[in-house]
Amino acid sequence: xxxxxxxxAMPKAELHIHIEGSLEPELIFxxxxxxxxxxxxxxxxxxxAAYAFTNLQSFLDIYYAGASVLLTxxxxxxxxxxxxxxxxxxxxxxxELFFDPQTHTDRGVPFEYVIDGLSRACAQxxxxxGIRGELILCFLRHLSEEAxxxxxxxxxxxxxxxxxxxxxxxxxxxxxxxFERVFAAARELGLHAVAHAGEEGPPEYIWSAxxxxxxxxxxxxxQALRDPALVQRxxxxxxxLTVCPLSNVKLCVFKDLRxxxxxxxxxxxxxxxxNSDDPAYFGGYMNQNFVETFAALExxxxxxxxxxxxxxxxxxxxxxxxARYA
Ligand code: ADE
Ligand code: ZN
Numbered sequence: 001x002x003x004x005x006x007x008x009a010m011p012k013a014e015l016h017i018h019i020e021g022s023l024e025p026e027l028i029f030x031x032x033x034x035x036x037x038x039x040x041x042x043x044x045x046x047x048x049a050a051y052a053f054t055n056l057q058s059f060l061d062i063y064y065a066g067a068s069v070l071l072t073x074x075x076x077x078x079x080x081x082x083x084x085x086x087x088x089x090x091x092x093x094x095x096e097l098f099f100d101p102q103t104h105t106d107r108g109v110p111f112e113y114v115i116d117g118l119s120r121a122c123a124q125x126x127x128x129x130g131i132r133g134e135l136i137l138c139f140l141r142h143l144s145e146e147a148x149x150x151x152x153x154x155x156x157x158x159x160x161x162x163x164x165x166x167x168x169x170x171x172x173x174x175x176x177x178x179f180e181r182v183f184a185a186a187r188e189l190g191l192h193a194v195a196h197a198g199e200e201g202p203p204e205y206i207w208s209a210x211x212x213x214x215x216x217x218x219x220x221x222x223q224a225l226r227d228p229a230l231v232q233r234x235x236x237x238x239x240x241l242t243v244c245p246l247s248n249v250k251l252c253v254f255k256d257l258r259x260x261x262x263x264x265x266x267x268x269x270x271x272x273x274x275n276s277d278d279p280a281y282f283g284g285y286m287n288q289n290f291v292e293t294f295a296a297l298e299x300x301x302x303x304x305x306x307x308x309x310x311x312x313x314x315x316x317x318x319x320x321x322x323a324r325y326a
Contacts, residue, residue, distance in 0.1 A: 016242035021278025076117025164192030240314030244277035
């Protein structure tokens with residue numbers, strides 16, 4: 001119990017949070033009402049009851065439907081602000097937020113509304129909560145390379161409002177190399193690069209995220225343990241893994257939390273971090289992920305300190321911020 005209090009109170013960075021995945025059912029209904037959007041569910045309870053997933057795709061279908069209520073810059077601000085309030089409660093002092101512009105621009109929402117609302121929330125989080133918030137633009141990997149290039153082009157005028165690019169959505173059948181050229185173009189703009197790999201997909205996708213996309217972190221990466229040569233490389237190069245324990249259980253990557261390999265990832269010397277992924281859908285924010293995982297895997301204070309340190313090392317915080325957090 002003392003350990004869990006320590007874990008809750010320690011300052012931490014969150015590096016794997018899809019801001020659209022922080023949209024709580026109550027806010028989905030409030031925004032639907034405000035914007036006159038029709039939902040396929042009659043009530044908050046009915047919507048929540050649909051959150052029973054069998055794999056990544058079964059989640060994504062509902063997640064994209066939920067995002068359909070987001071229309072104005074104010075909607076994006078309200079969603080991100082609600083997240084920052086939750087982050088504050090969990091003593092998250094630095095957060096790098098993924099956003100999926102294609103989910104919105106494909107519905108006719110201007111890219112400008114998305115980035116304006118989100119970046120205003122980040123500015124206010126720093127001013128009022130002392131939380132550093134940064135944005136990472138994710139390409140949807142089930143869509144084409146051409147569509148990803150068009151998105152990068154739309155984003156160029158707002159280059160100073162986000163710090164990197166990522167790759168998310170349906171993994172299996174959409175290997176990283178499909179986006180080699182668009183990641184090269186993004187890196188050319190000085191953007192950081194990360195990618196989801198080894199969530200459901202094979203270790204080969206982690207290799208190609210590193211070699212073809214030249215990413216600085218792997219999102220999830222829990223399948224890496226299937227490949228000892230890959231583990232060796234990740235350890236040697238200190239490539240961080242942004243692990244999301246509650247997500248992995250909800251999407252049936254592990255049967256239950258006691259089967260999760262976070263303890264083993266740390267034991268092998270990997271730079272693992274704990275993150276919430278899509279907290280409104282998977283049963284909790286940062287501290288819920290920490291507390292449930294620590295209880296299930298019987299982790300200790302040393303591992304808590306390692307995870308917090310890893311989160312800052314793995315972050316794209318400035319050198320000055322990293323020194324403050326050390
Ligand atoms: N988009 C939102 N959450 C995701 C996840 N866990 N994997 C891939 N794409 C996502
Ligand atoms: Zn994710």
